[in-house]
Amino acid sequence: MSLRVYNTLTGKKEELVPREEGKIGMYVCGPTVYNYIHIGNARCYVSFDVIRRYLRYKGYKVIYIQNITDIDDKIINRAREENTTAEEISRKCTRAYLEDMESLGVEPIDVQPKATGHIPEMLGMIEKLIQKGYAYVVDGDVFFEVTKFEDYGKLSHRTLEEMRAGERVEIDPRKRHPMDFALWKKAKPCEPSWPSPWGDGRPGWHIECSAMSLKYLGMGFDIHAGGQDLIFPHHENEIAQSEAYAGAKPFVRYWLHNGFLSIEKEKMAKSLGNVILVREILERKYNPNALRLLFLEHHYRSPIDFTLDRLSESTEAFERLENLLGDIDDALEVCSVSSTSQIETGEDVSRIVSETRAKFKEAMDDDFNTAAALAVLFELAKEAHILLQNFKANPTAEARDLLIEIGKIFFELGKVLGLEFGLSIIQESKIKLPRTQELLKLLPEKMVSDLFDLYFELSQGPDTKETRARLKEDFTKILNTILDVRKRARERKDWKTADNIRERLNGMGIEVRDVDTPRGYKWKFSFQRVIDIYERSR
RNA sequence: GGCGACGUGGCCGAGAGGCUCAGGCAGAGGUCUGCAAAACCUCGUACGGCGGUUCGAUUCCGCCCGUCGCCUCCA
Numbered sequence: 001m002s003l004r005v006y007n008t009l010t011g012k013k014e015e016l017v018p019r020e021e022g023k024i025g026m027y028v029c030g031p032t033v034y035n036y037i038h039i040g041n042a043r044c045y046v047s048f049d050v051i052r053r054y055l056r057y058k059g060y061k062v063i064y065i066q067n068i069t070d071i072d073d074k075i076i077n078r079a080r081e082e083n084t085t086a087e088e089i090s091r092k093c094t095r096a097y098l099e100d101m102e103s104l105g106v107e108p109i110d111v112q113p114k115a116t117g118h119i120p121e122m123l124g125m126i127e128k129l130i131q132k133g134y135a136y137v138v139d140g141d142v143f144f145e146v147t148k149f150e151d152y153g154k155l156s157h158r159t160l161e162e163m164r165a166g167e168r169v170e171i172d173p174r175k176r177h178p179m180d181f182a183l184w185k186k187a188k189p190c191e192p193s194w195p196s197p198w199g200d201g202r203p204g205w206h207i208e209c210s211a212m213s214l215k216y217l218g219m220g221f222d223i224h225a226g227g228q229d230l231i232f233p234h235h236e237n238e239i240a241q242s243e244a245y246a247g248a249k250p251f252v253r254y255w256l257h258n259g260f261l262s263i264e265k266e267k268m269a270k271s272l273g274n275v276i277l278v279r280e281i282l283e284r285k286y287n288p289n290a291l292r293l294l295f296l297e298h299h300y301r302s303p304i305d306f307t308l309d310r311l312s313e314s315t316e317a318f319e320r321l322e323n324l325l326g327d328i329d330d331a332l333e334v335c336s337v338s339s340t341s342q343i344e345t346g347e348d349v350s351r352i353v354s355e356t357r358a359k360f361k362e363a364m365d366d367d368f369n370t371a372a373a374l375a376v377l378f379e380l381a382k383e384a385h386i387l388l389q390n391f392k393a394n395p396t397a398e399a400r401d402l403l404i405e406i407g408k409i410f411f412e413l414g415k416v417l418g419l420e421f422g423l424s425i426i427q428e429s430k431i432k433l434p435r436t437q438e439l440l441k442l443l444p445e446k447m448v449s450d451l452f453d454l455y456f457e458l459s460q461g462p463d464t465k466e467t468r469a470r471l472k473e474d475f476t477k478i479l480n481t482i483l484d485v486r487k488r489a490r491e492r493k494d495w496k497t498a499d500n501i502r503e504r505l506n507g508m509g510i511e512v513r514d515v516d517t518p519r520g521y522k523w524k525f526s527f528q529r530v531i532d533i534y535e536r537s538r
Numbered sequence: 539g540g541c542g543a544c545g546u547g548g549c550c551g552a553g554a555g556g557c558u559c560a561g562g563c564a565g566a567g568g569u570c571u572g573c574a575a576a577a578c579c580u581c582g583u584a585c586g587g588c589g590g591u592u593c594g595a596u597u598c599c600g601c602c603c604g605u606c607g608c609c610u611c612c613a
Contacts, residue, residue, distance in 0.1 A: 011542095029613070037613090044613040074611075156608080162540055163609065205611085227613030228543095234612095259543090260607065269612085297551065297562070303544080303606070310550065313563040320562080323576060363552090371552050375561035385577055389570095495572060502574075513575050 003058065003365045005223075006301060008231060008255040009155055013367055018222050019253060023061045025217035026052060027252075029209060029226035029234070030066040030112070033093035034074040036277045037100050039291070039306060040227070040261040040268050046292055047258045047300040048225050049106040050417055054364050057416045065111045067212050068094055071202055072115075076191055086192050100278040104288050105418045111216050115208040119194045122203045122211040125245050126183045126196075134244040138174040140186030140199040146179045149240045155255060156232035181237050183207050206237040210251075214242060224252040228301075231257055259303045276306070289419050290315035296370040296417055317378075318419070321410070324381045324388075325421050328407050330515060331388055335395040353405050356380050360413050370417060377413060380406065479505075483512065490514070 003016045018024050028048045031037055037045075045066075055062050070090035079086045094114075126142055129135040134148050146152045146160065153159050163179055171178045182204035187193035193200040213221065219242070226235065235255060242251040260267075263274045281291055294314035298304050356376055363372035384406045391399040414421055482501060489497040502512045 031613080032611095041613050047613095072611090156541080158541060158609075164540095229608070229612055232608065233610090258613070260613075262606080265605090267607085293562090294550095299552075301543095302551085305550090310563090313550070316564095317562050320576095327576075369552070371562095372560075375552070378561055382578085389578070490572085493572075499573070506574095511575065514571080514573095515576080 004367055005254055005256065006367045008235075008257050009250075009252075011157065014254070016222075016254065018060070019220055022059070023063075024055055024223060025063050025221035026055075026065065026223040026225065027209070027213040027217060027221065028064070028066045028224075029230055030068050031093075031097055032069040032072050032074055033090045033097060034072065034078045035093060036096050036279050038268065039276050039278055039281060042100070042104055042278045042291065043261045043295050043304065044227050044258045045101060045106050046104055046295050046418065048256070050296065050370060051223075051225075051256070051300070051368050053107065053416050053418060054368060058361075063110050063217065064107075065113070065213065065216050066109045067209060068097075068112060068114045069205070069208065070094065070114045070116050071192060072205065096279075100282075103282055104278065105292060105420055107418070113212040113216065115203065115212075118208065118211050118215065119203065121215055122184075122207045123196055125207060125211050125214075125241070129183065129241060129245055132244065132247075134241075135183055136176065137198050140201060141174070141182060142184035142198055142204075143175055143180040144183050144237065144241055144244075145176055146181070146240060147177050149244050151243065151249070152179075152240050153236065155236045155239055158232070179233075181206060181233065183241065206234055207241060209234070210238050210242040210245070213238075213252075214246075219246045219248055220250055221252060223254045223256055225256040225258070228257045228260055231255075256300075258300045259298075261304045261306050263306050265305055281311070286311055287315055287318060289421075290318045292418055293318045293374075296374060296419075299371055300368060321377060321381055321414075321419070322421050324384055325407060325410060327388055328384070328403050331392055332400065332403065335392060335400075352380070352383065352402070353409050356409055357413070360416075364416075373413075373417065377410065380410070479510065486512070 004013045005016050006013050026048075028045070031041055052062055052064050068090075071086065075086045075089050079089045082089065126135060129144065130137065130142065133145075135142055135144050153163070160177070160179060184196060184198060184201050184207075185204055186198075187200040187202065191202070193202055213224065224235065224238075239251050243249045262268060263276060266272055266274055268275050282288060290311060291314070294306075294311055295304065297314065297317075359376045360373050363369045363376060366372070384403070387399060387402060387406070391403060410421065482505070486498050486501040489495075489501070505512055
């Protein structure tokens with residue numbers, strides 16, 4: 001089955017044929033590091049992260065590059081506002097950006113070039129463009145002359161005439177054509193600058209991506225991606241300068257652009273004050289997987305209208321998938337299979353697994369239809385729960401193997417989507433085991449102290465002080481202790497105490513399920529509840 | 539003004555000329571359970587309007603209405 005992708009350049013879905021068989025070079029426009037990244041950025045980075053993961057899953061050797069724009073007006077302005085240097089701002093923001101990417105489960109980028117590290121390459125390109133007559137120098141600035149490049153407009157599907165129709169910006173009179181764009185900007189006083197043959201200055205925005213993508217991937221590389229807003233002028237200009245420079249085409253084989261994200265039906269903009277940062281989402285205790293799921297429930301080219309309610313819905317949906325894996329684990333631990341049943345590679349195993357995989361691929365091969373791919377997972381989840389019930393009633397080796405296989409394929413396909421399911425023994429030591437520790441760090445202080453209060457109210461033993469010190473280090477232990485108290489209460493049918501404990505834990509965002517497992521009572525930290533509590537306390 | 543996208547059941551959202559059905563969230567009833575939770579079962583006669591093509595269109599074409607994006611920095 002061949003992979004088809006929508007190419008902005010042609011406006012059609014096309015079969016993806018790499019420049020070099022089995023290898024894909026991919027360049028995604030990265031952030032200008034002047035602030036924390038917002039969820040619109042995140043949508044873009046997550047979308048292309050999944051595309052990269054899927055390409056690798058398909059067996060392609062992918063080189064994934066994402067630049068960091070660390071010199072720009074916005075950075076300079078920010079530095080001025082904060083009375084610091086542009087370097088300082090970009091360093092801080094770059095670090096924050098990398099942290100956010102990791103939180104979102106975006107795999108590390110293979111090459112992460114910075115604009116300021118590639119000034120010589122850019123100067124080289126600009127010089128050649130001047131030599132070839134595509135660019136001209138005016139008073140320390142260098143402009144690209146769009147009328148010299150006959151394909152100008154081919155990406156955004158507009159002619160120069162059409163573009164002029166919508167002019168609403170004052171035109172620099174030194175430009176030969178209003179659409180000419182800066183390759184090099186003359187330095188203003190007190191701005192970071194680099195020496196050049198045309199005087200001190202700094203690069204224009206578009207040239208960095210051309211210089212860096214050509215350096216690391218070379219002319220005619222496979223995929224160049226970014227937000228839809230970059231189609232014009234950024235990517236259009238990249239094509240112009242790169243193809244003019246190289247005297248060849250195409251610069252890029254496939255152009256991919258993700259749809260925009262709005263907030264409550266409004267464009268996310270600083271002027272509207274509705275920018276939501278990735279950090280804010282994480283600080284508000286939402287599960288990063290839920291945000292990822294929210295993105296993936298939409299096709300990457302479609303717009304998304306973001307609201308916190310939708311994020312909560314995605315949280316529920318994610319937990320639905322995660323519950324299955326936890327339930328499988330528990331069942332595998334609890335139910336012992338009679339040793340007489342033999343292990344068979346039953347037809348069912350291969351059928352369910354291979355059908356799921358095939359449907360998933362079919363969806364993803366169609367321009368990365370993650371929404372349809374997710375439906376495959378949800379369908380499997382339903383089927384698996386039914387099998388699970390049967391297994392509990394009649395634990396055969398065959399059923400066990402099937403459940404293990406289903407668990408594995410969940411991890412396999414979940415990984416392609418970058419979804420990280422919590423705890424499971426199915427993959428043994430390969431996956432991070434309890435996510436619990438991580439989650440605990442996110443618990444608001446007050447909740448933790450509430451938990452302690454509850455604990456101390458329940459336990460009046462003489463060793464309280466000592467216990468306190470010890471337990472503070474291990475939230476899980478306390479919780480298990482509380483759950484143990486509850487368990488004993490339930491055993492003597494003291495429903496009042498049992499229910500009281502459960503309700504109070506619920507009030508802290510801890511959901512308790514009366515399912516016996518070898519590890520004790522089952523409990524789950526519920527993001528949703530925490531959010532509710534958090535909202536109420538504000 | 540120019541270019542373009544979109545309009546699917548309470549909400550979100552895939553999708554295809556007719557085939558039984560996307561999927562998720564929410565809601566109702568039921569099964570299980572001390573009660574919950576989780577899970578499962580059942581429940582919605584959806585495709586903006588008007589024409590056209592067709593044996594048949596929500597899916598193709600045209601027009602209209604509506605929403606949004608780009609044309610300026612923006613993922």
